[in-house]
Amino acid sequence: MRAVQVTGYGDVEKLELVEKPIPEPKSNEVLIKIKACAINNTEIWMREGAYGTDSKSGWKPEGVQFPRVPGSDITGCVVKAGSQINESMIGKDVVLFPFTSSGEEGSEHISEDMSFIGSEYDGGYAEYVVWPADLCYHMPLPDYIESAVFSVSxxxxxxxxxxxxxxxxxxxxxxxxxxxxxxxxxxxxxxxxxxxxxxxxxxxxxxxxxxxxxxxxxxxxxxxxxxxxxxxxxxxxxxxxxxxxxxxxxxxxxxxxxxxxxxxxxxxxxxxxxxxxxxxxxxxxxxxxxSVLGTRSEFKQMLEAISEGKIKPVIERTFPLEKAREAQTYFKNAGKLGKIILLPEEQ
Missing domain, CATH: 3.40.50.720 (NAD(P)-binding Rossmann-like Domain)
Known part of the structure; x- marks a missing residue:
């Protein structure tokens, strides 16, 4: 598959388009064909070293391990299920809850082992991604691009x-x-x-x-x-x-x-x-x-409000995956309104 990797701390030149194997889902995971991935400040600041360039640079004590595929606002279609996952999930359109955690309900986001997709795990600047099945939710809107703007932001x-x-x-x-x-x-x-x-x-x-x-x-x-x-x-x-x-x-x-x-x-x-x-x-x-992120309960409340039309997607523009450098540069421009979206394939 095609993927964009961050190879280290620095400018957008640290983003490289590569070919790499499609990941295999573990027993509790599903493989998702990515349809859209919105850009956040998070992956830009991680690349730039704004969080630090050592053990402070990620959510885990060891810091970000490069190369890393960034991207945490992800929608797509499930194409393969791990051994413990019901195959009825295959074909489902999903939006990904953006981090794993062993924290108790209501405090997942402040657990010491909280780990973020696109920082501790390879993320959405790619054609495929694996993620725990129980952290995949039904898309709140029928459109992949519109549903991709909400997860982290x-x-x-x-x-x-x-x-x-x-x-x-x-x-x-x-x-x-x-x-x-x-x-x-x-x-x-x-x-x-x-x-x-x-x-x-x-x-x-x-x-x-x-x-x-x-x-x-x-x-x-x-x-x-x-x-x-x-x-x-x-x-x-x-x-x-x-x-x-x-x-x-x-x-x-x-x-x-x-x-x-x-x-x-x-x-x-x-x-x-x-x-x-x-x-x-x-x-x-x-x-x-x-404040950083939130709880799974809040995520579900948010998705419900989106599906009811109370919250609407605000999108500035889209870029193809191979234009990730240009997309991140554009993201930092002042005066835009809404999200910038990377598309792994033509819609």
């Missing part, structure tokens, strides 16, 4: 909204609102949990589309008076922040939060380190949440 967003306990009478600010996680934060917070959302983007040309996703107000982080604008459109301080940016908007976020407000972060595309005056936290009684 959607699970991350759903868990973030759950953590801040979003409620219909609250206002939530979403940073990076035009990205994969951000656009889903907007939808989930507004259309599933009923909160009022202030979406922060770079280009206000996206305002109409952000409001279609559920945003009540759309503001630009490029404004020199962003904090004042947030307070003005909300008529006062906000209840919570869902952040994927990090340093660039951290001080603004704390400034506009009400006393007792909540700040949840799952990414740091705008800076991984920040200056923090602890007095801001304790004098305003602010609660901070760190």
């Amino acid at each position: 959607g699970l991350t967003a759903w868990h973030m909204v759950e953590q801040i306990e979003a409620a219909p009478n609250e206002t939530i600010m979403v940073t990076g609102a035009n990205g994969g996680v951000g656009s889903l934060n907007v939808q989930i917070a507004s259309k599933v949990f009923g909160a009022k959302v202030i979406a922060i983007v770079g280009d206000l040309a996206l305002e109409k589309r952000m409001k279609e996703l559920g945003a009540a107000h759309v503001l630009s982080y490029k404004s020199n008076h962003l904090a004042d604008e947030i307070l003005e459109v909300n008529g006062g301080p906000i209840d919570s922040v869902l952040d994927v940016v990090g340093d660039a908007l951290f001080s603004t976020s704390l400034q506009v939060l009400k006393p007792g407000g909540k700040f949840c972060i799952s990414g740091s595309a705008g800076g991984q380190k920040t200056n923090l005056d602890f007095r801001t936290l304790y004098l305003k009684h602010i609660t901070l949440f760190g």
